[in-house]
Amino acid sequence: MKLVIINYGAGNIKSIQFAFKRLGVDAVLSNNPEEILAADKIIFPGVGEASTAMAMLKETGLDTLIPKLTQPVLGICLGMQLLCEYTEEGNTKGLGVFKTQVKRFDNDVKVPHMGWNVIKDLKSELFKGIKENEYMYLVHSYYAEHCAETIATTDYSINYASALQHNNFYGVQFHPEKSSFAGEKILENFLKL
Amino acid sequence: MLTKRIIPCLDIKNGRTVKGVNFVDLRDAGDPVELAKQYANVGADELVFLDISATLEARATTLDMVIRVAEQVNIPFTVGGGISSIEHVDALLKCGADKVSINSSAVKRPDLVNELANKFGSQCVVVAIDAKQIDGNWKVHLAGGSIPTDMDLFEWAKEVEQRGAGEILFTSMDHDGTKNGFANEALAKLSESLNIPIIASGGAGNVLHFVDTFKEGKADAALAASVFHFGEIPIPDLKKELKEHHIEIRL
Numbered sequence: 161m162k163l164v165i166i167n168y169g170a171g172n173i174k175s176i177q178f179a180f181k182r183l184g185v186d187a188v189l190s191n192n193p194e195e196i197l198a199a200d201k202i203i204f205p206g207v208g209e210a211s212t213a214m215a216m217l218k219e220t221g222l223d224t225l226i227p228k229l230t231q232p233v234l235g236i237c238l239g240m241q242l243l244c245e246y247t248e249e250g251n252t253k254g255l256g257v258f259k260t261q262v263k264r265f266d267n268d269v270k271v272p273h274m275g276w277n278v279i280k281d282l283k284s285e286l287f288k289g290i291k292e293n294e295y296m297y298l299v300h301s302y303y304a305e306h307c308a309e310t311i312a313t314t315d316y317s318i319n320y321a322s323a324l325q326h327n328n329f330y331g332v333q334f335h336p337e338k339s340s341f342a343g344e345k346i347l348e349n350f351l352k353l
Numbered sequence: 354m355l356t357k358r359i360i361p362c363l364d365i366k367n368g369r370t371v372k373g374v375n376f377v378d379l380r381d382a383g384d385p386v387e388l389a390k391q392y393a394n395v396g397a398d399e400l401v402f403l404d405i406s407a408t409l410e411a412r413a414t415t416l417d418m419v420i421r422v423a424e425q426v427n428i429p430f431t432v433g434g435g436i437s438s439i440e441h442v443d444a445l446l447k448c449g450a451d452k453v454s455i456n457s458s459a460v461k462r463p464d465l466v467n468e469l470a471n472k473f474g475s476q477c478v479v480v481a482i483d484a485k486q487i488d489g490n491w492k493v494h495l496a497g498g499s500i501p502t503d504m505d506l507f508e509w510a511k512e513v514e515q516r517g518a519g520e521i522l523f524t525s526m527d528h529d530g531t532k533n534g535f536a537n538e539a540l541a542k543l544s545e546s547l548n549i550p551i552i553a554s555g556g557a558g559n560v561l562h563f564v565d566t567f568k569e570g571k572a573d574a575a576l577a578a579s580v581f582h583f584g585e586i587p588i589p590d591l592k593k594e595l596k597e598h599h600i601e602i603r604l
Contacts, residue, residue, distance in 0.1 A: 172477075174449040178424045208474045267548055270573065272476055272519055274550050276398055276603040277355045295356070295603040297429055299476040299519075316355055338429045338451065340393065 161351065163187040164199035166226070166239075168216045173205050176236065179337035183348055191220050201351060202231055206238030210262075210302070211250025213238055227255045232353045233329050240324060240331030241302060249302050258324045258331060260307035269317040272301045277314050279322050279334065284311040286323070286330055288349050294342045296322070296334035304333065356601045357567045358398035358574035359588060360552065361581040363388060365404045365434070368414035386421045392581070393428045395588045398603060400426070401454065401522075401576060404434030405497075416448050423449020431479055433522075437462075442469055446477065454479040454522055457495040460502065460509075463516060470517025479552075480518040482510060484539075485526035491539055498526040506539065507546060514547050521547065522576065524554040532558025532580070540570035552576050560591055564598045 163180060165173050167189040180187045187203065190196060204226060206213050217223040226233070226243075235243045244254045247262035254262070265271045278293040296314075303320040306313070312323035314333070324331040330350065336343035364371045369383045389400055402422070404415045412435060419432055432445050433454030442453050459466050459480055469478045483498040484491045484506040491506035510521055523543060525536035535556045544551045550573035553566045557577035566572045580586045595602045 172446055172449065172451065174420075174447065175423055175451070178449060179427065181424065182427070207476065270548050270550055272549070273355065274476065274520065275355050275358050275573070299429075301475075335429075338427065340427050344427060 161185060162198065162200045163203070163351070164190050164196050164201075165203040165205060166196060166222065167191050168213070168220060168222055172207050175335075176203055176205055176337045179344060179347055180351075183344060183351070185351060191222065193221065193225050196222075196225065196229070200231060201353070202229060202233045204233055204235040204239040204243070206236065206240075206242060208238060209250060210238060210241060210247045210252040213242060214250075214252050214254075217242070223255060227257050230328060232350065234350050235329070235331035236337070237300060237333060237335060240333055241300075241304060243324075243329060243331050244304055247302060257326050257329045258304070258307065258309050259326075260305050260309065260321065260324070262302045262304050264302050265317050272299055273303075273316045274299045276339075277316060279312040279314055281313045282311065284323070284325050284330070285353060286325070286332075286346060286349050287312065289345055290342060290349075296336070296339045296343060298322070298334045300333060304331075354601045356398070356603045357572070357595070358552075359396070359563075359591060359602075360399045360401055360574055360576040361392050361397050361588075362401040362403060362554070362576050362578045363582075364578065365402050365415060365418065366406050367411045368418045371405065385418055386425055389422050389426045389430070392588070393426050396592055396603070397428065397588055399428060399574070400430040402430060402432045402434075403454075404432065406435070416444060419445055419448040419450050433479070433481055437465070439468055439472060442473060446473060450477075452477040452479050452520070454481045456481040456483065459513060460493065460495055460504065463512065466513050466516040466518055470519070475517045475519035475549075478518050479520045479522050480510075480513040481522040481524065482506060482513075483524045483526055494526060498524070498529070507542060510543055510547060514549050518549060520550045520552060522552040522554055525556060528556030529554070531556055534558065534562040535566035535570055535572070535575065537566055537570035540566060540572050544571035544573070550574065557586075560586060560594045563591060563595060564600065567595070567600050568598075
């Protein structure tokens with residue numbers, strides 16, 4: 161199993177690497193196209209601001225490489241949002257894998273949405289063994305709108321897509337690497353896809 | 354629904370936990386990693402490590418501790434204490450910390466909040482504020498509460514929110530260590546005037562204090578140290594009782 165975490169300078173990727181290590185898998189951090197293409201499984205992480213992150217992807221040409229990947233890809237947090245068509249954050253065009261838009265939470269709730277909330281309406285192998293209304297840790301100010309590719313939802317101000325799937329592409333808004341044992345189970349499921 | 358968070362705080366000196374800890378099943382109660390794992394296993398929602406080391410050499414050991422915590426603990430954690438530069442924050446985040454907490458350094462140079470939020474994102478910038486009432490007004494204090502300032506708690510909190518803080522950790526010096534409950538009136542005022550999460554700190558003595566700070570104080574999270582470390586309030590019992598009081602909590 162060759163697992164690559166795409167390293168394009170966005171955010172806390174050590175935590176993801178450590179989480180896989182707890183599962184017994186050594187993940188490689190890389191921004192090298194050949195290494196990414198040769199991987200069995202790919203993690204597309206992201207913490208930070210969308211337009212800055214997208215600029216970093218463009219610098220390395222990863223913006224054209226990522227949508228063409230054929231292995232299982234898991235976008236986490238901003239990684240998931242960048243896989244969508246468009247995000248209001250920094251008025252940024254996304255990679256267009258998931259046919260949905262990313263919007264900012266209204267100010268009727270505290271922003272960022274920070275802490276533990278439940279995921280429900282689960283429908284994917286990614287959530288095998290995960291019960292409905294399981295708690296996950298989230299930190300985000302923008303959310304993906306529902307679409308045909310929604311595989312989990314969460315309520316905060318509105319009901320939004322907290323996970324998406326399009327063919328080999330998976331995206332989760334929450335941080336499985338920080339979501340206790342249930343989160344680790346999801347990462348383990350991803351490795352088995 | 355988004356749940357209220359329970360956050361044990363660990364004081365760290367030279368890479369070791371300082372306050373006495375009375376915890377069952379620990380091989381080494383002074384090892385922050387052992388303690389952190391234990392807390393994660395019993396249902397703590399997050400952890401805060403407060404580095405009270407006096408020297409730079411001692412702080413270097415904290416980076417090593419942060420790596421070991423990130424390797425072994427599967428819940429988010431914040432590191433605070435003596436952080437005043439972008440480089441220091443960069444190093445802590447690269448070691449695997451999820452958030453950093455800044456306090457006096459933000460008062461001395463408020464632009465630090467903007468710089469950290471711009472570079473790393475608001476989600477990892479916690480501004481800790483220590484305050485106590487002087488003639489009926491909440492005044493911000495520095496250096497662990499020892500140095501009073503003229504700054505008003507509520508104005509300063511609003512300012513750091515506007516500068517990009519993602520969260521506020523408010524410790525009432527009047528309540529800290531008393532075990533008489535949290536500063537709920539001030540907390541509610543903060544929570545209502547700001548649109549970022551507020552962590553209540555200082556005064557936890559029993560389970561009802563947590564109920565009150567979530568209900569009356571409108572806090573998003575509650576932080577405590579000794580009641581958890583000495584096993585006075587086991588976290589599973591606390592969370593069960595909060596649930597019985599109809600407070601959203603992760604069980």
